Amino acid sequence: GALAADENAFLEEALSQLHQWQLWQLWQQELELQNDVVGELRAAGLDVDEEVLLGSGYRVDALVKVGDRGVAIEVDGPSHFIQRRPTGSTTLKHRQVATLECIEVVSVPYWEWNELKNSVTKQQYLREKLGCDT
Incomplete structure (x- = not known):
């Protein structure tokens, strides 16, 4: 009785901690991915603002100026x-x-990005996505 109740409480707490850890890991991976993409945009010489809050209330990962368009x-x-x-x-x-x-x-899906092996291919991918030659 009492031992089983304690065991269930432990399992719930452990599962909760495991779930929190998994969420943190996912957040960390996505942050690293975003930092890599923004770094390559900058390395390509593009005008980039990161984590931009738009007038609509949405926040985008990056806003890039391509010619006269954002x-x-x-x-x-x-x-x-x-x-x-x-x-x-x-x-x-x-x-x-x-x-x-x-x-x-423009969406940069993680699996497409992860296939790119170096800065040259990453920057080429971004230029193609953005439709620019800069």
Whole structure:
């Protein structure tokens, strides 16, 4: 009786701690991914602002000036996808930012980024995504 009740309490607490640790790990991975993408945008000589709060209330990972247009960059890690398909909230955010802010939204999915092996290929990938030659 009493031992079983204590064991269940321990299991709940341990599971809760494990879940928190997993969330922290995921957040850490996505932050590193975002830092890498923003670093390569800057290395490519692009005008980049990071973590920009837009007039609509949305925050985008980066805002890049390409010619006379602004482009929102969303670095989309694993939490933004279910089997490589964007979650509903990710799709909604991209759509609303594009509509409300009248700017293009470019997604950088984690699996595409992870396939790129060096700065040259990363910068080329970003230039192609942004449609620029800079």
